[in-house]
Amino acid sequence: MKPSRVLAFVILLGAIAWIGSGVFGRDGEQTAALAPQAETQEQSLFRVAVLPVTVENHARRIVLSGRTEADRRVTVIARADGTIEQLNVRRGAQVKTGDILAVISDEAREALVAQAKAKLEQRRTELRARLKLIEQGNLAPLQKPQLEAELRAAEASLAQAETELSKNKVRAPIDGMVIDVPVETGQPLQIGAKVAEIIGLDPMLAVVEIAERQLGGIAVGDTAKVKTVNGVEAEGRVRFISAAASAQTRTYRVDIELANPDGRLPDGVTCDVILELAPEPAAHVPRSALTFSAEGRLGVRVVGAGDVVAFVPVRIVEDGLDHVWLGGLETGQRVIVQGQDFVKEGQRVTPVEASATVIGKG
Template sequence: MSSGNGAAGTTDSEAQSGLPMRAGTDSAVQSELAPPKNASKTGRNQEPVKVVAQQSEARLVDTAVVLRGRTEAARQVDVMAETSGKVVSVPLRKGRMVTKGQELCKLDPGTRMATLADARARLAEASARVPEARARQDEAQARLDEAKINNNAALKLSQGGYATETRVATTQAGVRAGEAAVQAAKSGLESARAGIQSAEAGVAAVEREIEQLTITAPFDGLLETDTAEFGSLMQANGPAGGHCATIIQLDPLKLVGYVPETEVNKIVIGANAGARLAAGGEAVTGQVTFISRSADVKTRTFRIEIQVPNTDLRLRDGQTAEILIASDGAKAHLLPQSALTLNDEGKLGVRIVDTNSLAQFRAVKLLRDTPKGVLLTGLAQSATVIVIGQEYVIDDVEVAVTLSEIAQ
């Protein structure tokens, strides 16, 4: 709070109002706004303090969450080798655009083709065992059927007294032997079929390893590094990790920022957003695609992502940007910045004139600054706000108001 005496008070008023004071009118304005000599600081003045006020109406304004962030590639992948071998392809240089499926590195097959031929031969051998096993099963089944017929005949003859018990026991043993032979033949057939599956798996494994000799781009993107040099040894589990190249996708690009917990509920998926890059001041627009549900443990902020188009690749990964995210509108007053003041507790606010022509302090919240003034919330729909002379009055001081003609 400024003291209300002398030229110092006038200087504070000028600074607060932001209006130029003509040299010939300094003493007149000072005399008009200075409190009367018999004014009391704790009660009403005997004469009203003359102030300039502005009749303000709240209007619905767009609000925005403002934060600092950075650009980030939509995807970045280190393309690695899945098998070992020497590079036999000519390297591609960084900065080159590649398409999905394009060859990046080619490895020497070595003895893998011979291994594939051996695996296919084993598959053919296993396949040939199946008909033989099936024939053995059919033969065992036929013998079992014959043994059952002999056993039935022996039982009938035994009932008529024409066959001995020894013969019956022999035919029954033949049936049991036939059943065992059938079971063994079935097991042999299943083993032959399992041999085929094992051989097929061996062929597939070798074919897969041969496919892995050609390392391709997983998506359309930009080479961030050179591909592996011709003649270099790549090992999938080696110390170098079998690194072929690094690819980044810059279209679309992501804007990444961290929102404080007091602002995160103002943002929704699909909200429009804009950003201005620190380098060059280029403006970009996009939409919110991700809002984290878990806050950063240290900063208590939530990660948000905004997708922006970057077809010409003019934006780079890692650039700093000031991000504005649209949120629901709010009722706010547009007032001169000079109307702002502080109370004895250091709270930001303005002084208004109530219905009894008394000055009152009202705390406000600053939404944002504009070329025409500041947007403030915390006041009633309609308010008479002191814009010149607020530093000369305190709560419950009677004022004489001159309305400002400044248009909002």
């Protein structure tokens, strides 16, 4: 082989070796550069605070504004004409059933009673005498039914006269408090004139109006708590739920019966009524976790498998100042409670369990 050819062959091998060393060097440098870049991407994932939730049956509560109302309210009227001779009560008096509130002049009703008594005694005497005559055969037996009928008529006349006389006394029909006495001693009255007004304070009612969407959550017998504006607190039970809505407000009347033996609860005072509705599955989360999807749906963002963000639509079961009860979640889901507005669905994040200060107290 000629020396020139050998030299050319050596030069070719050298060139190939030089080119090869440059390619392999760059591949090594690229591989060495990719490892730190992957580590940097891992470290740059957005950190979010998450709270694992537990779904439980939660009894919803609603607070409604209402008023107290006396269970019984009676207007006492005069049942006879006459003048008030005696007035025994005034506003604020406590009365029992049957107590005499006022006495009206008899207007000859006592005389009518005396006359009826005399007539009855006469009929009795006549009946005894004629029965003896009938027994002796001196009087026809057919007269006995007539004599007995006359006696019964005399008894009825006396009962009627005594009833009219009893109307002189105006009596309390219920236990309660007298709240109005619009008459005075010596005042003439006619039948039907108002003498007094009485309200029964025990039991007392708390009356509220409930929306139709909440109507299905309560039932007669449910417990309710009541607090009046003057600080009196009481607990009672739902006694009545209206079956017809108000034409003006489209709400339904609900009566809560409250024991009031000492009269602490007055009639007509404003009060707050707390009703517990039927329980339903819900999770307790901070209110700040609520957000909206791109479509405008209310929900929360959660961290799912692979630490990937997902959006879960929810419904508010019960609203609160700092926390809410939400339906639509599942036990164990990690709800993002901090940073949810800075991430989007499908994004991979670094979840960090929320601290007690974030979780707060129920």
